[in-house]
Amino acid sequence: MDLLPSNSASGRKQLSDRKISPPSSPLLTTNEMAKSKKCEFHSHTNHNQNKKAHRNGIKKPKTHYAGSMKGFRRNQKYARLGTQKALAAKKAEAAA
Template identity: 60%
Template sequence: MAKSKKFVARSTFLICPAELTLHLFSHTNHNQNKKAHKNGIKKPKSNRTRSLKGVDAKFRRNARFALAGSQKARLEQKAAAS
């Protein structure tokens, strides 16, 4: 009796084992780790405060004035305490 090719069911298609191996090895992770570590994997830079990019302009303007006012009030408190 002659040997017959075994076929592997893959979704709705029948794939020959030779085609299956080609399918499996069409992508490789070779050299990706070396490339990633070439300049080092760095943590994302954390800033003191979150960016207000994309925030309503009126809100940003008011926040700036409020910050200046609270700094002024702190200086006055410090001057009164000493």
């Protein structure tokens, strides 16, 4: 490679000025590589992935929104009525 500056305006070496040497070893085509390493590489396998996934359980994705309060309010209504009935029964038992 020549280290003298080229005739460009900035004095830098142009990319086209560089000499590229050929590779030292010949490159194999994909077909030749497959023939030479036939037993050395394998296709992808999913072995053991299901066991690994279920080891800690497959969890539902977290929801990032506020859910409806309808079911909560309905349950609160029945819980309040049940508590009132229990208190009324306790008062009736204490009065008797």
